[in-house]
Amino acid sequence: MKYDAIVIGAGNGGLMAALTLQKEGKEVLILDSSNMPGGFASSFIRGRFEFETSLQVLLDYGTEENHGPFYELLKRAEILDEVKLKALSESYYVKTGDNQEYIFPFGQDDFILKMEEYVPQSKESMKQFFELSKEVTEGFRYMNESKKVDVDELKEKYPNFMIASSYSVKRVLESIKMPEKAQEILMTQWGTFGSPSENLSFVSFATMIYSYITYGGYIPVMRSHEISLALLEKFESYGGSIRFLSRVTKLIFENDKICGVRVNGGSTYYADHIISNISPSIFYSTLLPKEMQTDRMREICNARTLGARGFSIFLGLNRSANDLGLNHYRYFLTNDLDHKKAYQSCQELYPNYCVATVLNQALPNCSSSDTTILTITSLYTSDIFSEEATEENYYDLKNKIANHFIDFFEKTTNLSIREAIEEIEIASPATFARYGGHPDGCIYGYMPKGYDNVIPRMMNEVNENCLMHVHFCGGFASRLSGYFNTYFSGELAALKTLQDMKREEGDEDEITD
Amino acid sequence: MKLQISKKEQQDFETFYALSKDREICFHQANKKPIISNYRSNDLARNLHPGYFWVRIKDIKLETNDTKTFILEADRDHGTNRLPRFQAGQYITLQIPLGKGMYIRPYSLSSSFKEHYQITIKRVLHGKISTYFWNTVRIGDTFLARGPYGNFVYQPIRDSEHIVALVGGSGIIPIKAIAEDIVNNKIAAKMTILYGAKTKDDLIFRTELNEYVKTCSNIKVVYVLSEEKKDGYEHGFITRDLILKYQETSHSYFVCGTIPFYQSMNKILKSMDVPNKYIRHDSYMEHDIPEFEEKFDILILSSTGEQKISCKGNQTLMDAMEHEGVIIPKKCGVGVCGYCRSKLIRGEVLTNYDYVRKADKKHHYIHPCSTYPLTNLIIQLPN
Ligand SMILES: Cc1cc2nc3c(=O)[nH]c(=O)nc-3n(C[C@H](O)[C@H](O)[C@H](O)COP(=O)(O)OP(=O)(O)OC[C@H]3O[C@@H](n4cnc5c(N)ncnc54)[C@H](O)[C@@H]3O)c2cc1C
Numbered sequence: 001m002k003y004d005a006i007v008i009g010a011g012n013g014g015l016m017a018a019l020t021l022q023k024e025g026k027e028v029l030i031l032d033s034s035n036m037p038g039g040f041a042s043s044f045i046r047g048r049f050e051f052e053t054s055l056q057v058l059l060d061y062g063t064e065e066n067h068g069p070f071y072e073l074l075k076r077a078e079i080l081d082e083v084k085l086k087a088l089s090e091s092y093y094v095k096t097g098d099n100q101e102y103i104f105p106f107g108q109d110d111f112i113l114k115m116e117e118y119v120p121q122s123k124e125s126m127k128q129f130f131e132l133s134k135e136v137t138e139g140f141r142y143m144n145e146s147k148k149v150d151v152d153e154l155k156e157k158y159p160n161f162m163i164a165s166s167y168s169v170k171r172v173l174e175s176i177k178m179p180e181k182a183q184e185i186l187m188t189q190w191g192t193f194g195s196p197s198e199n200l201s202f203v204s205f206a207t208m209i210y211s212y213i214t215y216g217g218y219i220p221v222m223r224s225h226e227i228s229l230a231l232l233e234k235f236e237s238y239g240g241s242i243r244f245l246s247r248v249t250k251l252i253f254e255n256d257k258i259c260g261v262r263v264n265g266g267s268t269y270y271a272d273h274i275i276s277n278i279s280p281s282i283f284y285s286t287l288l289p290k291e292m293q294t295d296r297m298r299e300i301c302n303a304r305t306l307g308a309r310g311f312s313i314f315l316g317l318n319r320s321a322n323d324l325g326l327n328h329y330r331y332f333l334t335n336d337l338d339h340k341k342a343y344q345s346c347q348e349l350y351p352n353y354c355v356a357t358v359l360n361q362a363l364p365n366c367s368s369s370d371t372t373i374l375t376i377t378s379l380y381t382s383d384i385f386s387e388e389a390t391e392e393n394y395y396d397l398k399n400k401i402a403n404h405f406i407d408f409f410e411k412t413t414n415l416s417i418r419e420a421i422e423e424i425e426i427a428s429p430a431t432f433a434r435y436g437g438h439p440d441g442c443i444y445g446y447m448p449k450g451y452d453n454v455i456p457r458m459m460n461e462v463n464e465n466c467l468m469h470v471h472f473c474g475g476f477a478s479r480l481s482g483y484f485n486t487y488f489s490g491e492l493a494a495l496k497t498l499q500d501m502k503r504e505e506g507d508e509d510e511i512t513d
Numbered sequence: 514m515k516l517q518i519s520k521k522e523q524q525d526f527e528t529f530y531a532l533s534k535d536r537e538i539c540f541h542q543a544n545k546k547p548i549i550s551n552y553r554s555n556d557l558a559r560n561l562h563p564g565y566f567w568v569r570i571k572d573i574k575l576e577t578n579d580t581k582t583f584i585l586e587a588d589r590d591h592g593t594n595r596l597p598r599f600q601a602g603q604y605i606t607l608q609i610p611l612g613k614g615m616y617i618r619p620y621s622l623s624s625s626f627k628e629h630y631q632i633t634i635k636r637v638l639h640g641k642i643s644t645y646f647w648n649t650v651r652i653g654d655t656f657l658a659r660g661p662y663g664n665f666v667y668q669p670i671r672d673s674e675h676i677v678a679l680v681g682g683s684g685i686i687p688i689k690a691i692a693e694d695i696v697n698n699k700i701a702a703k704m705t706i707l708y709g710a711k712t713k714d715d716l717i718f719r720t721e722l723n724e725y726v727k728t729c730s731n732i733k734v735v736y737v738l739s740e741e742k743k744d745g746y747e748h749g750f751i752t753r754d755l756i757l758k759y760q761e762t763s764h765s766y767f768v769c770g771t772i773p774f775y776q777s778m779n780k781i782l783k784s785m786d787v788p789n790k791y792i793r794h795d796s797y798m799e800h801d802i803p804e805f806e807e808k809f810d811i812l813i814l815s816s817t818g819e820q821k822i823s824c825k826g827n828q829t830l831m832d833a834m835e836h837e838g839v840i841i842p843k844k845c846g847v848g849v850c851g852y853c854r855s856k857l858i859r860g861e862v863l864t865n866y867d868y869v870r871k872a873d874k875k876h877h878y879i880h881p882c883s884t885y886p887l888t889n890l891i892i893q894l895p896n
Contacts, residue, residue, distance in 0.1 A: 035842060035852060035895050045851065045868050046664065047789070131514055155526065160516045166528035167518055175518045226872040233876060243816050244895040245842055267816070285550035295545045303543035309554070318790050386553035391560055391598050399669055406670065421671045422790035434558035441554045451536035459533040 002270040003029045003241075005497055006261055008248045008287075009277025011039025011436070012483060013473030015231040016490030017275045017497075019077055022240040024498060029269055030240070031261065033247035038228030039277070039436055039474075040443065041483065046423040049316035049367050052375065053427075054443070055224040056330060056357050059208065060484045061085060062215035069141065070484045073491070082230040088217040088362055093328035094188045095412050097335035097352070102185055103328070106216050115182055125178035132176065133210035135160045140207055143458065144488075161203075165455045169197040169205045187339040188332040191355050192482075194308025194379050194444045196343045201453035204480060217330075219362045224483070243269075247437075251287045258469050261287075273469045273500060275493045279446075279476035281439050284466070297466045304452055307481070308346070308379035309386075309429035310443035313402045316423030317372040321360045325415045326372060329361035333412045347382035350404045354378040374417065376405050379443075385429045386440050398426045438476070445475035454480050471496045561598060562661075567591030568607075569655045571629060576717045580683065581647065582623060585630040588655045599661035601625050601690035601700070602795075605632070606844060608657040609642055614836045617843040618642050621687040621795070622661070623718070625694045633717065635683040662844050665769070665795040667691060667700050672765040673791060676704040679751055679778050681770025682715070687795060688769055689718045696729040705733040705759055709751045709770075712741040735759055753781045768794040775799075796849040798883060800865030803827050809886040813839060814858070815894040830862075830881035830892065841881065841894055848883030853895075855881050860890035 007018040010032035022028045036042055040054040060070035074080040091111070094102040104114055112126040139161025143149050155162055164172050173183045186209065187197050193204060220226045232242065246263040251274070253259060260270035276283050281304075284297045317324060334342045335352035342353035359366045359373040367373050389397055406418055429441025436443070446452055457478040465471070473493035475481030519525050567588035574582045587593045599605075599622060609616045620632040636647045665687055667676070678688045685708055694700040710716045716736060725732045737747040737755065747755060766787060768778045775797055782792055805826035811833060813820045824833035831853060834841050844852040848866035857877045863885040869878065881892065 035854060043870050043872070045870060048867075050870055128514055132516060151530075159526075160514070162529045163516045163518060163525040166525065166532060171518055172516070175516065222872040222875065223870070225870055226875075229872045229876050246816075246896060281548055282550075285548035290547075293547060298545045298548055299540045299543040301548045302546065303540045318788055383553070386557070389554070389557055391557065394557065394561060394598075395600060403670060418670075420790075422788070424668060424671045429554045430558040430561070433552065433555040434562055437555075439549075439555065440552040441558075451532070451539045455529075456532040456536040460536050463537070 003027045004271060004501070005029075005273040005275060006031060006269055006271040007275045007277065008261065008283075009033075009039065009437075009474065010037040010228075010232070010242060010244075011277045011474050012041050012228075012486035013475075013477065013490035013493065014039070014275065014277030015228060015235065016073075016077065016487045017277070017473050017494040018240055018242075018490075019231055019235040019238070020491050020494035021275075021497060022235050022238040024494075026498075026501070028235070028240045029271065030235070030242040031246040031248050031263055031269065032242070032244055033264075033437060034435065035244045036225075036228075037232045037242070037244075038225055040432075041224035041228045043223035043225040044425070046314070046425055047316060048371065049373055049423050050223060051314045051316075051373060051425065052223045052359060055219065055483065056355065056375075056377070057088065057212070057217035057219060058085065058483055059211045059217065060215060061218045066215065068211055068215040069488070073484070073487055076491070077231060077234060077487075079227070079230040079234055082233075083227050084221040085218040086221055086362055088219065088329055090328060090330075091212060091217065092189070092330060092332060094185060094332045094334070096333075096337050097412055100337065106213060108213055111213050115185070118185065119179050119182040122179050122182040125173075125176050126182065128176045129173070129178060129206075130210065130213075132160055132164060132172070133206035136164050136203055136206040137210045139165070140203055143455075164206065165201060165203040167202055169200050169202050172202040172206075173197070181337070184337045184339055188334055188337070188342075190339045190343060191308075191332070191353065191377075191379055193448055193480075194381060195448050196340055198340075199447075199449035201448065201455060204448060204454055219359075221363060248287060251289070253289070253292075258467065273497050274471075275490075275497060276470060276472050277474040277490070279438055279442075279474075280466075280472055281476070282437065283470075283472070288467075294466060300464055300466065305447040305449065306439055306442050307444035307447040307475075308381050309441040310427065310432045311378045311380060311385070311401060311405075311429065312427040313376040313405055314423075314425040314427070315374045315376070315417070315421055316367065317374055317417060317420040318370070318422040319372065319420045320370045321358050321372040323370070324372060324417060324420060325413075326358045326361070326374065326417075329358055331356040331358075331409075331413065333409060335408075335412070343381060346379050347384060349384055349388055349401065351378050351380070352408065354405055354408065356409060371422070372420075376409055378405060380429060383440065389428065389430060394428075394430070398428050401428070402426045443475070444481040445477070448480055454478070469497075469500055563597050565657055565659045566596065567593040567655055568596070568630065568658045570650060570652050573650075573652060576633060577715055579636045579715075580633060580717050581636075582631050582633045583646070583650070585632065585658075586628075591655060596628070596630055597661060598626050600666040601694040602666040602687045603661040603663040604687070605630070605658050605660035605662070607632075608659075609645065611641070611645055613838050615838045615840050616642055616835045617659075617846070619662070619844065619846055621663075621665075621690070623686045623689050625690050625697060625699065633683070633686045635717075659844070662850065663796070665767070665793060667694075667702055669701065671790065672702070672793070673763055674702045675760075675762055675764045676702055676767055677756065677760050677764045678704055678706040678708075678767045678769070679756070680706060680708045680768075681751070681774030681778075682710055683717065684769030684771070684774065684795070685717050686769075688767065689721065691767070692722065692725055692732055695731050696725045703731040704767075705735070707735050707737060707751050707755065707759060709737040709739065709774075711739055713738060713743055713746065733759070751778070751781075753784060756781065756785070763791070765791045765793060768792065772798055796845040796847050798847045800848075800883070803863055803885050809860075810889045811886065812889075812891045813894060814891065815839075816896055824886050824890075826885060826887070828885065830879075830884050830886065830890075834881065839894075842896065843882060846882045848880045851880055853880055853882050854878050855895055856893040858891040858893055861887040862890065863887055
């Protein structure tokens with residue numbers, strides 16, 4: 001049988017792409033190498049704990065009255081009522097190696113007040129920051145939602161968006177004269193992007209903070225696996241098919257036109273349209289026949305830098321969060337408030353920066369009473385892990401690094417958790433490489449910096465299509481990584497595929513005419 | 514507000530227009546070498562977890578009158594050049610075609626990691642596969658293997674550095690591998706093994722264990738014989754008193770044995786108020802097998818089409834499928850790992866295990882390896 005389209009990978013992007021197409025009446029097949037949908041958006045069980053694999057917080061959701069684009073996306077996917085999301089009660093908890101502590105609420109006004117408390121005379125710049133972020137968010141939405149961007153209209157309606165999105169976070173925050181300390185407090189969240197303020201475009205940072213502080217943060221009651229499954233169920237209810245344990249190994253062409261894929265084990269599936277939830281780098285280098293690799297593909301991949309690699313420690317603790325003093329949901333822990341130093345420490349094997357979440361603070365019943373799920377995540381912003389890790393030292397090295405982070409967590413928070421560890425699982429870049437299939441265990445796609453920030457990616461997207469009937473979605477595509485971005489990128493890839501299909505149907509009509 | 518970053522207002526807008534061109538220029542300047550296709554972390558992951566590989570029986574050794582050890586080597590003829598590294602306590606699975614059936618069975622690795630693997634198989638009365646290994650498998654036979662898998666390993670961050678291993682019969686197999694790692698200084702821990710068997714001759718690896726005790730002060734072994742009285746051996750069963758007699762400080766308990774053995778050890782450890790954290794056990798069927806023998810029709814949907822099979826009320830869905838040669842992903846086989854996770858499209862089942870994700874429960878996913886039919890069923894396999 002021939003499908004209308006094949007989606008390679010059932011991550012957020014792939015699931016959303018497949019559902020969007022199937023809903024339009026196309027016959028879609030998803031192929032995924034693992035035995036579960038969702039890619040990084042998943043969960044796993046150890047002993048009496050069900051751990052979340054990646055999600056710390058969902059942005060862009062909000063409430064029925066005041067909702068963001070993710071709410072609308074869930075609605076379009078017809079799963080708004082299928083997934084139960086719970087709101088977080090506090091936005092950030094920041095703690096430094098020298099005992100500085102910053103706790104932030106949701107809501108712009110409260111956020112600004114709090115910052116003023118921590119950094120006197122920051123109020124004006126913070127107000128400007130939010131005002132600017134609002135315009136940037138609206139401009140970005142306009143750009144996302146218009147089929148063709150009218151630059152004059154953009155300039156007229158969202159001039160500040162155009163200016164701000166041309167510069168780095170650092171340049172913009174300096175230009176609105178935000179006190180350095182306030183900048184650094186905001187930038188403790190650089191880990192959400194893996195890119196420091198001098199490289200990251202202001203758009204990405206501003207839209208993230210704006211959305212988070214105005215719409216709040218959410219977490220699905222049954223882990224992100226609940227969203228992945230809801231998307232899959234919806235897709236299947238429209239007649240879509242999925243094959244797990246089917247790793248795509250090869251693309252098949254007929255007269256230079258793509259016509260299908262082969263999976264491990266030898267089965268072949270046919271379709272004229274492909275959506276790839278895997279990176280262009282892997283797609284062009286391993287799935288495409290060698291002789292078809294063009295210079296254009298090469299420059300597109302070779303000009304990029306890989307983004308941050310993940311390192312996560314999943315802990316099931318045998319005491320309650322309150323008992324252990326784990327009173328916050330989201331901990332940003334850094335030895336130094338200077339985020340550049342934190343970033344640099346992530347180029348070494350033992351970083352002095354991590355983000356930790358206490359799931360029970362958001363979902364009190366996520367584990368049995370008197371237990372806690374704590375996840376510590378950090379990043380590598382260089383190749384250091386892959387350079388150091390070998391088959392021989394792998395398990396020891398993982399334990400050493402995990403030990404470092406547990407010490408770092410305890411020292412920075414002044415809390416003791418080690419004795420309470422009942423279950424532990426450690427995910428290294430090799431683990432993420434194994435499950436996501438991405439280069440070197442990258443969890444955030446290509447590094448967003450300079451010319452590879454979101455706006456230039458979007459502007460040039462069309463020129464960067466190297467193969468007819470192939471579109472990319474997911475963390476390596478044009479919308480960067482993150483839950484909403486990757487779902488949205490899937491929708492966009494589906495729309496582009498639909499356009500391709502329509503165009504061709506049109507052609508055929510012409511011929512028969 | 515009006516944002517201005519460069520000296521001249523117009524310049525800011527020009528910067529925006531230039532974003533696209535800048536990117537294009539950088540792309541043009543990029544090198545045109547073939548795109549890298551192998552990354553170190555991906556290669557590392559692939560080497561550690563190759564998915565599947567082929568093994569050949571290199572040697573067979575009689576351990577006791579009902580236990581044999583099979584030495585496995587990489588089967589180069591099938592393209593496997595070396596066997597993947599594993600952690601002591603882990604298992605592999607072997608795929609065994611037998612009659613029209615296709616069986617996948619987990620086997621704990623019984624030595625620490627070396628060039629060759631070894632697995633040890635006890636002949637079980639009426640056990641189809643163990644009997645096959647016992648009677649039919651010869652040196653030179655080859656098998657498709659998968660793994661290594663499993664979490665029954667020493668974890669220095671979580672576990673106490675003193676381990677008490679509570680072992681019943683063939684439960685010694687993974688424990689022996691862990692002991693060997695301790696002897697070879699690959700694991701920094703001390704272990705006291707309380708090893709229960711019927712008679713002295715039923716003890717597997719007695720020679721090796723005695724050797725470990727001789728050469729390594731971190732290993733202690735206490736043999737507990739239930740059907741034989743002998744000097745230097747404890748007589749009876751592993752009891753709370755016996756444990757207390759041999760343990761010194763606080764411990765992690767590593768439990769491994771048959772289902773009744775787990776049940777009795779769990780009872781003892783509960784009575785000693787040992788926190789969960791300090792009780793590790795290999796995966797095992799944690800539930801009782803239902804009694805009814807009624808037969809049900811099972812319709813199986815998979816990428817290869819539809820297939821109808823029958824399954825008895827006291828038989829797992831996995832078992833019924835294996836008999837019919839249906840190939841379904843399988844690792845632990847006892848409901849814990851979730852690798853065989855499949856969707857129940859219609860019908861009622863009995864599931865006594867608690868290792869299904871919350872959202873999976875909501876959407877009717879089951880682990881066929883430990884699920885029994887209560888009615889006729891339709892199930893959808895993952896592949
Ligand atoms: C530890 C961690 C924390 C994170 N925290 C957050 C957060 O708090 N908020 C947030 O918004 N984002 C977060 N992210 C990022 C977010 O999880 C990802 O951006 C997003 O899930 C990626 O989705 P994707 O569409 O790129 O697909 P992926 O999740 O990358 O999935 C790719 C899929 O493709 C499959 N595949 C790969 N190769 C093949 C092949 N050859 N054939 C078939 N299938 C193949 C894989 O099996 C996988 O299922 C986090 C990520 C990690 C790892």
